[in-house]
Amino acid sequence: MLSEKENTKLSKLLSYILRHKPEEYGIELGENGYTNVDELITKLNAHNENISFEILQHIVDTNNKKRFAFNEDLTKIRASQGHSVDVELGYTEQQPPEILYHGTVEKFLIAIMKDGLQKMKRHHVHLSADKTIATKVAERRGKPIILEIKAAEMFAAGYTFYHSDNGVWLTDHVPVEFIES
Structure with missing residues (x-):
């Protein structure tokens, strides 16, 4: 086709x-x-x-x-997600798995370890339950660095998570104390 x-x-x-x-x-x-x-x-x-x-x-x-x-x-x-325009996707809050992953590259690591993961111009921070997917996402920008996110601890501390139609986990911010590099 x-x-x-x-x-x-x-x-x-x-x-x-x-x-x-x-x-x-x-x-x-x-x-x-x-x-x-x-x-x-x-x-x-x-x-x-x-x-x-x-x-x-x-x-x-x-x-x-x-x-x-x-x-x-x-x-x-x-x-399914990734909007920079104002839109409410209608996802309901869900409990995440114990660990989620975020793929990044070295040039962003200092800022992440200082301020946590920020949503920047998007509606949410994007996280993955699969380390391989997080790696593929990061590879688009260079040598991948995979961060482990203590998602269950975040959820227990009152942070909200959503699970998109395509399997991406979404949250507003990941504070430094929940990130392991």
């Missing part, structure tokens, strides 16, 4: 639109970050992207990070 290159290009474009700049394509994100599928396809085609529902569904189904999700009747789509 799509070459890997085309799939990656469109996936990145969807991330850009659904997570960061919906207004650039005239898209509005509604309840829980969803937008109308037909409207999204129309707006993308108006920007010469040549996309159909079948192509959109293929991108959603084959994205290895499960970045996108349809609603139950496939009429709406959203990014």
